Amino acid sequence: MASLFAILLWVAILLGLWWLYFVEYRRLVLDHTRQRLFFIRDHLFLAAERGEVGFDTRAYGLVRLTLNGMIRYAHEISVIQIIGLYRAEKRFGTNERAEQFANDLRVAVSELPWPARKLIMNALRDMHLTMLKHAIYTAPLLALLFVVAQVLLSRYHFWKRGMYRALDSKSNKRRFYALDAEAEQIGAEAAKAAG
Amino acid sequence: MAKPGKRPRAEARQQVELQKYLTRWRAYEKAISNVTKWGALAFIGWMGYLSVAELAGKVTNANISAVLSWPFGPGWIMVVLALLFGAGGIVYGRRQAKLRKDTIERLHEYQKRYELSIDPNRSSSRLTARGETRPEDI
Numbered sequence: 001m002a003s004l005f006a007i008l009l010w011v012a013i014l015l016g017l018w019w020l021y022f023v024e025y026r027r028l029v030l031d032h033t034r035q036r037l038f039f040i041r042d043h044l045f046l047a048a049e050r051g052e053v054g055f056d057t058r059a060y061g062l063v064r065l066t067l068n069g070m071i072r073y074a075h076e077i078s079v080i081q082i083i084g085l086y087r088a089e090k091r092f093g094t095n096e097r098a099e100q101f102a103n104d105l106r107v108a109v110s111e112l113p114w115p116a117r118k119l120i121m122n123a124l125r126d127m128h129l130t131m132l133k134h135a136i137y138t139a140p141l142l143a144l145l146f147v148v149a150q151v152l153l154s155r156y157h158f159w160k161r162g163m164y165r166a167l168d169s170k171s172n173k174r175r176f177y178a179l180d181a182e183a184e185q186i187g188a189e190a191a192k193a194a195g
Numbered sequence: 196m197a198k199p200g201k202r203p204r205a206e207a208r209q210q211v212e213l214q215k216y217l218t219r220w221r222a223y224e225k226a227i228s229n230v231t232k233w234g235a236l237a238f239i240g241w242m243g244y245l246s247v248a249e250l251a252g253k254v255t256n257a258n259i260s261a262v263l264s265w266p267f268g269p270g271w272i273m274v275v276l277a278l279l280f281g282a283g284g285i286v287y288g289r290r291q292a293k294l295r296k297d298t299i300e301r302l303h304e305y306q307k308r309y310e311l312s313i314d315p316n317r318s319s320s321r322l323t324a325r326g327e328t329r330p331e332d333i
Binding site for chain 2: 003004005007008009010011012013014015016018020022024027028030031034045048049055056061064065067068069071072073075076078080081084085087088091092093095096187190191193194
């Protein structure tokens with residue numbers, strides 16, 4: 001009798017854990033990512049309101065549309081998709097859309113004064129870091145490793161600087177631009193649909 | 196040397212291949228995600244079934260009403276308390292999430308109006324008013 005109860009209890013606990021991970025945890029990670037992306041977007045808006053970058057500049061519009069696309073499709077970003085982008089880049093070389101996005105961004109940013117340029121590039125880098133963390137947190141093993149590393153190393157400056165440096169590297173930026181290009185397209189289509 | 200006109204066509208073909216590759220990769224990702232999710236659930240069910248079947252083979256004279264009665268003891272009280280604690284945490288988390296989404300729903304219109312008054316070309320992420328994924332995007 002006790003054995004049957006033990007079995008039922010184990011099944012109930014496992015079902016609870018299943019639900020906790022596949023439903024609640026994933027929802028929490030998604031909400032957290034979106035919250036962070038909204039924070040970046042709001043920060044950029046407030047900077048534009050203070051006059052640090054113009055609302056009508058191409059760079060502001062491009063980054064805002066990209067952020068909007070990321071916010072909308074954050075639920076589809078995962079570590080597998082990021083690996084896919086890496087593999088696609090190795091296999092096919094240039095991604096036309098990513099190149100187009102990189103060119104548009106380069107031109108748009110070159111029209112800005114230095115502080116505004118820094119603001120835009122920092123917003124993009126923060127967005128990349130947020131998406132990378134999102135991808136890591138949706139993979140349980142990677143998430144565990146990352147959390148342990150974060151707890152042990154976050155007090156050291158090199159951890160944060162190392163992550164930023166990795167994200168600022170040309171090759172990583174190019175890979176992320178493939179994701180950004182899709183997000184920007186989604187954001188632009190949504191803006192067009194909204195009129 | 197490649198003939199003029201050949202290179203753009205080859206590049207276009209490569210881009211089509213690239214898009215196909217990315218679409219395929221997205222499909223793999225969805226498949227892996229679904230197999231992991233529903234496979235884990237099926238595995239739990241299967242293990243539960245196997246355990247009960249194993250037990251049924253050994254305790255052939257089990258009295259069903261006795262099986263359903265509660266075997267109270269200090270150990271079980273701890274287990275029940277632990278389960279209640281876990282379930283309570285989940286309910287608490289759900290309530291907190293609901294409150295946060297209610298607040299988002301209540302305040303987002305003010306933020307939207309304020310931002311539109313400053314930037315008439317303001318673009319939106321097009322999430323729902325509660326900040327959730329649109330049903331058609333899933």
